[in-house]
Amino acid sequence: MFKNKLSKAQIQKLLLTWPSILVLLGLVAYPLGTVLLQSLFPKLMSQGFTNFSLQSFIITFKDNYTYRSILDALYLGGATAALTSIFGTFFAVLVYRKKIHGEKLITLLIWLIFFTPSYLIAEGWVLMMQRKGILSEMLAIPNGGLDWFFTPGGLITAMSFRLFPVVYISVLAGLRGLGSEYEEAARTLGAKSFLVWMKINVPLLFPSILAGATIAFAESVSDFGFASALVPQAHIPLITYSIYTAINKTPVNFSQVGVLSMVLIGVIALALWSQQLILGKGSYSSIKNQIRPFRLTNHKPIALTIFAYFFLCIAFVLPLSGELFSSFMKNTIRGFIASNFTFQNYIDALKIGSESYRAVVRSLLLALGTGVFAAFLGVGLAFVIQRGQGFSTRFLYVLTMSTLAIPGIVLAAGYVFAWNASYLVPMHLNLYGTLVCVFLAYLAGSLPHSIRLQIAAITQISPSLLDAGQVHGAGIFTLFSKILIPLLSGTLTATIYLIFSHLLFELPASELLYPPAQQLLPVEIVHFYNELLVEKGSALTVLGIVLILIVYGIGQLVIYALKRIKQMNSERIVQDILSDIKVGSDLKMSVPNSAIQMDIERQVT
Structure with a gap:
């Protein structure tokens, strides 16, 4: 029985580790490799690896x-x-x-x-x-x-x-x-x-x-x-x-x-x-x-x-x-x-249907969506790195940490080439020029930071909690939904907000990857500055900062409301338990009711 459970755990780790590696290879290594290999294979996108040449280095360094x-x-x-x-x-x-x-x-x-x-x-x-x-x-x-x-x-x-x-x-x-x-x-x-x-x-x-x-x-x-x-x-x-x-x-x-x-x-x-x-x-x-x-x-x-x-x-x-x-x-x-x-600059920016208004909405949805997705995906990848062993886990860790040293402009350039290749057309995977490509670039840039934050939080969780869950037959989904996610809720919230506040004004990926006629907030701001319409660009900048503060305030209200609901539920459970306990006269003399209530509250909360 124990061997079967151990084998099942190993299978679960295997099913988590290699998909995690494939995700990072697709999001980071493939675009990065595409842009760097251009220097050695100048015709990589059209002719593949047939024309190796150092001529690009010679020409570039002659300048x-x-x-x-x-x-x-x-x-x-x-x-x-x-x-x-x-x-x-x-x-x-x-x-x-x-x-x-x-x-x-x-x-x-x-x-x-x-x-x-x-x-x-x-x-x-x-x-x-x-x-x-x-x-x-x-x-x-x-x-x-x-x-x-x-x-x-x-x-x-x-x-x-x-x-x-x-x-x-x-x-x-x-x-x-x-x-x-x-x-x-x-x-x-x-x-x-x-x-x-x-x-x-x-x-x-x-x-x-x-x-x-x-x-x-x-x-x-x-x-x-x-x-x-x-x-x-x-x-x-x-x-x-x-x-x-x-x-x-x-x-x-x-x-x-x-x-x-x-x-x-x-x-x-x-x-x-x-x-x-x-x-x-x-x-x-x-x-x-x-x-x-x-x-x-x-x-x-x-x-x-x-x-x-x-x-x-x-x-x-x-x-x-x-x-x-x-x-x-x-x-x-x-x-x-x-x-x-x-106030006309703000009126124009907030006018429903205007290009500035649509740019703000697009960036808001993209930043929030990427923040939520990167935070939860980061929990899964951090769990694999922290709990896994062997070559595959070490490779996943090195791949994640090395990404932190990659400049955003280089990663964005990689997405221009990686998802605009001719061999992707028959597979309908030519994503360049779509919001999906922007989302993937946002995710690739945010995921390593999310993983770092989640690893730091997971190290504070005792392994015995997860081991106890597995001993009682909990699968991966149960471990995440009942143990990891509740314990990491504070870190998850902070990660979502940090990623959102960064991506709302993310410039390199937005500037290089935005679809035609679908500008994003940072692109629209830079466009106004380049056209010497600095007043309109400044209004959009201020609105973006205010939007970040509003989202932060809403997040704090939600956190406070959830804490209050949890506290009220805990108090109700404590009162229900106390009302059902029939304490004998000897127990009343040796253990005060307040001590019993405090012990119950500790276990409930």
Whole structure:
């Protein structure tokens, strides 16, 4: 009997593992392989693997623009990583050590920066800093006074403002494990604060700082939002914009897209390899036993608080205020005069049947649908990775984690080629140019992050719960519906919202894959900006942000309602059980009714 059950469990794992691998191969490996193989087989889409050639690399690297793009990627990415390391570490220390007033508000603003799409912030900066822009009108700055922003230095600064929360999150986790033993010992010996930080704390926090800086480097190099907003004005060669330009050529330069995609992945891989190489040359262990928390003081310098809020206002409030001001104007060039303010941009965007309204609805449904699908599919794949063993499980894990390093523009380019091949026509699988293709690209980009979140949550569930369910004959569907899903409901809700808020403004996949005459919200916003209708684009941006807040509020109300229903049901069950219990006189004297009720409530809830 036991052997039969064990065999059944093995069959169930097998039926879960290989379909999971096939799903990720179809969603990620096939499109990615298609775009990268274009560099080695220039006629892959028409003639298959018959014409192997390195001519694409020779032609691409003969172009001086390619070298400039690579050098700019290394220079801009490295400078951005260094600057974000300073900003992120500074704010992590301020918040963790409670050195400022209102650290909760500071934390909220940092998380808002982290979740805001890069191209929204980039467009806001353009509106504020361009000639005859909002900032020039407000401060009467002469033409050319803000041109420094559209230089490599301005781009590095803007990207650092956008990406420093990555380092902040990493260093904050490192500070929690740092303890105070070494620092207190140094202060006992007379070391000053600056010396303590430079000789003790910063070296011990170096792995956390380097991890955040590496992610910031990869994000800055692969970011398409800043590239699409600033390259047309700054004329700075960037790899992501070069890939976009090659795809939009007529005819499409397939081989150049493949070469540039391979170069972009190579630059990111170089950064990840460098991180491992650096960390492998030293020991940074700081947790040797129970961590002694840092003793907080009530000393909170006003100067630090003012500086922190001023910095965040520049990094977040300033660019988004450009979007907000523009959305209420007829024409931003006319400046701040009463006759220039209007609600017409919002009226046009919300007009039922307009292209803007349809774009908002399409993006809303796609983002919500993908969020729900990716969250629940992520639970299944995370369960297989966490509970499975053997080569197939390890392969699935490596495939999932490697996808996190793939830039969104490269994955979207892969979908252009993978689902537009001539051999798919007889099978009716030519999905390019349909919303299904957009959905699959959204899903491929979101699924790895969903799996990571679900793995973290599943590791907190005791294996004995699942084993007990299997011993009592529960199948896979019962395990998921009765145990996993209820226990992971909080993580599932958070995952759905995070994916939704990201995909509503997802630019690379939307820009490259949207069907003709079926524009999506980010495409419509970029279209308005490109047509110099920045006021209408800003109104759509503000509406999208408001929509995200509304969905978040509705989600919180639903969660609160479900908790109340669960609490009311639990109280009703407790009262029913207590009313049926006939407690003898001896039991009444030894065990109070309140103790019995508390024990029942623990078991029910």
